[in-house]
Amino acid sequence: MKMTGAELIIRLLERQGITTVAGIPGGAILPLYDALGASTQIRHVLTRHEQGAGFIAQGMARASGQAAVCLASSGPGATNLITAIADARLDSIPVVCITGQVPSAMIGTDAFQEVDTYGLTVPITKHNFLVDSVEELLDVVPRAFRIALSGRPGPVLIDVPKDIQNATIEFDEWPQPGCAEPAPQPADTALAAALALIAQAQRPILYLGGGVVHAGAAPLARELAETAGLPTVMTLMALGTLPETHLLQLGMLGMHGARCTNLALAECDLLIAVGARFDDRATGKVAEFCPNAAIVHIDIDASELDKIKTAHVALNGDVREVLGRLLPRLGAQADRRAWLARIGELKRDFPLKLDGRHNPRHHYGLIRATARAAGPAAIVTTDVGQHQMWAAQAYPLDRPRQWLTSGGLGTMGFGLPAAIGAALAEPQRPVVCFSGDGSILMNIQELATLAEEDLDVKIVLFNNGALGLVHQQQTLFYGGRLNASVFRGQPDFVRLAQAFGIRTIDLDAEPDVPDALAAAFAERGPCLIHATIGLEEKVYPMVPPGAANTDMIGG
Amino acid sequence: MNATRTVPAALAVLELTVNNHPGVMSHVCGLFARRACNVEGIICLPLGDGARSRIWLQVPDTDKLEPMTRQARKLEDVLEVIRHPDGHPVFAQLGAAVG
Ligand SMILES: Cc1ncc(C[n+]2csc(CCOP(=O)(O)OP(=O)(O)O)c2C)c(N)n1
Numbered sequence A: 001m002k003m004t005g006a007e008l009i010i011r012l013l014e015r016q017g018i019t020t021v022a023g024i025p026g027g028a029i030l031p032l033y034d035a036l037g038a039s040t041q042i043r044h045v046l047t048r049h050e051q052g053a054g055f056i057a058q059g060m061a062r063a064s065g066q067a068a069v070c071l072a073s074s075g076p077g078a079t080n081l082i083t084a085i086a087d088a089r090l091d092s093i094p095v096v097c098i099t100g101q102v103p104s105a106m107i108g109t110d111a112f113q114e115v116d117t118y119g120l121t122v123p124i125t126k127h128n129f130l131v132d133s134v135e136e137l138l139d140v141v142p143r144a145f146r147i148a149l150s151g152r153p154g155p156v157l158i159d160v161p162k163d164i165q166n167a168t169i170e171f172d173e174w175p176q177p178g179c180a181e182p183a184p185q186p187a188d189t190a191l192a193a194a195l196a197l198i199a200q201a202q203r204p205i206l207y208l209g210g211g212v213v214h215a216g217a218a219p220l221a222r223e224l225a226e227t228a229g230l231p232t233v234m235t236l237m238a239l240g241t242l243p244e245t246h247l248l249q250l251g252m253l254g255m256h257g258a259r260c261t262n263l264a265l266a267e268c269d270l271l272i273a274v275g276a277r278f279d280d281r282a283t284g285k286v287a288e289f290c291p292n293a294a295i296v297h298i299d300i301d302a303s304e305l306d307k308i309k310t311a312h313v314a315l316n317g318d319v320r321e322v323l324g325r326l327l328p329r330l331g332a333q334a335d336r337r338a339w340l341a342r343i344g345e346l347k348r349d350f351p352l353k354l355d356g357r358h359n360p361r362h363h364y365g366l367i368r369a370t371a372r373a374a375g376p377a378a379i380v381t382t383d384v385g386q387h388q389m390w391a392a393q394a395y396p397l398d399r400p401r402q403w404l405t406s407g408g409l410g411t412m413g414f415g416l417p418a419a420i421g422a423a424l425a426e427p428q429r430p431v432v433c434f435s436g437d438g439s440i441l442m443n444i445q446e447l448a449t450l451a452e453e454d455l456d457v458k459i460v461l462f463n464n465g466a467l468g469l470v471h472q473q474q475t476l477f478y479g480g481r482l483n484a485s486v487f488r489g490q491p492d493f494v495r496l497a498q499a500f501g502i503r504t505i506d507l508d509a510e511p512d513v514p515d516a517l518a519a520a521f522a523e524r525g526p527c528l529i530h531a532t533i534g535l536e537e538k539v540y541p542m543v544p545p546g547a548a549n550t551d552m553i554g555g
Numbered sequence B: 001m002n003a004t005r006t007v008p009a010a011l012a013v014l015e016l017t018v019n020n021h022p023g024v025m026s027h028v029c030g031l032f033a034r035r036a037c038n039v040e041g042i043i044c045l046p047l048g049d050g051a052r053s054r055i056w057l058q059v060p061d062t063d064k065l066e067p068m069t070r071q072a073r074k075l076e077d078v079l080e081v082i083r084h085p086d087g088h089p090v091f092a093q094l095g096a097a098v099g
């Protein structure tokens, strides 16, 4: 076989099963775009900013669990991708980014649009490559996918100088597509120790993290909870792994978790952490997190074990495989009736108060009404702010990969492009994007992409005229000194969306919100749904930054 | 920021076997720099035909060492990490040469 480096990359992507990529062309990646144009398998989604392309790839990967690809040119194209890559790293999302680079001979000369993409992305990728020969592509492209998908998933970047895209290569055999490698297997003795701790525990809690979603382990986690009778908390990343209606579920823990959830954790004598990393938003002040609990920690990433809390039993492996080995060996369990009764008491006395949940002009009510209009098949993405935390608290999530949110990096601007990506990956599902008036403007240009692709994305815009979550923190912790958190001017979001060619509904002007939402969702395709939300509303309860989870305010 | 610093009393040595290519040093050194762990001494030499090299890192022997070792093991180009809690003679020899 004989072809150019650019054609080789495209064929290798096809062999990985890639059907959609997102990106923006530019000088240093034009050979690749030329080859891409000739592909009958891969469709290119032209975004309006490379960050949008990065988040579209993330949306595809988060919704499907498969690695997804984005493309950018050298220099500003590559730097524009950076936030989306860092976001993928912190949330362990398998994304393969391919960037063009100035020709090899010009690297290091401050050539036009030259930037050290490799150096810039070392700390934010799982691994990165600067390709230095066309032959290397045969190894690097499948390897990038293998790395992105193996162990704890993450982003991988391949920087390809223009001359290598243009160079010709002759070879005899295709490399195998890259796929996830087998995970480490914890020893039987460690498993037995975990089983013993679980069986003896009087007051156990199961703590599920995003790793459960990545591993496809939600059904097994549920089986563990049910078989052993374990009250279960979830991180922001794990929402949906146990349905909102499940009797054993205690919802989200941490900074904006329910009082009953954080109080129950403070009383537990065993914490079984599965694919969770004891993030500070989840634990609050670590020294006071589950102070009396032994810890069983299951994670595919050995460096997460003992990182924040020393585990009594650490099981390094794929959480689906480990749960699969634990479940058949779960023996008789300690009598948990008293503990379950105590949990019932806490839930009764300190529930999540979703005040106004029946009033669709209220934030919680609007989230609930949106969920009813969107139906159970919907995928939900969010931006970052109060609206995100309210949606995390109130949206009735009931399956993994239903909830896509920027957890680790907390990136405003994530919601819209991630929704586009989710809709590309799962075209049969409606996608709801909860956004804020601050966040939406961070990637507003992707409304053009959305209109062009005509995807079934409904944006519900919570307009409080402010950077609400910042406003809340300044109100509560900075003596009410509101600096730079309230907008003094704002675009007309409804007319703005219309200018992009997107249908709109302004709930402020609608006599009946549920009817208006039903009408919005009845029609396939993009729609921006605008609602004014009171700036006095807060996300409660709230653990002040740095405080113990039991020191919640409000709610 | 630039307060005078002294070499920590307890130093351990990490011995890494890595793939030998231009990016490896930045992956390895970046890992330590990002975690505010000062690498006191560093030696790197190619092995055999040069496909691999060996890096000896002299680092403070603190609580950070174990997590750092685990992080280093995760690097794609790092094939092996051996910990020498009591140091390694290469540094003594090099130290003698430097004077
Ligand atoms: C890119 C980025 N910049 C800044 C922040 C800090 N930040 C967190 S929430 C927030 C306000 C978000 O405002 P909006 O999207 O209107 O949401 P609201 O809180 O009002 O619902 C800000 C500025 C961030 N998370 N991401």
Ligand SMILES: [Mg+2]
Binding pocket: A385, A436, A437, A438, A462, A463, A464, A465, A466, A467, A468
């Ligand atoms: Mg706002």
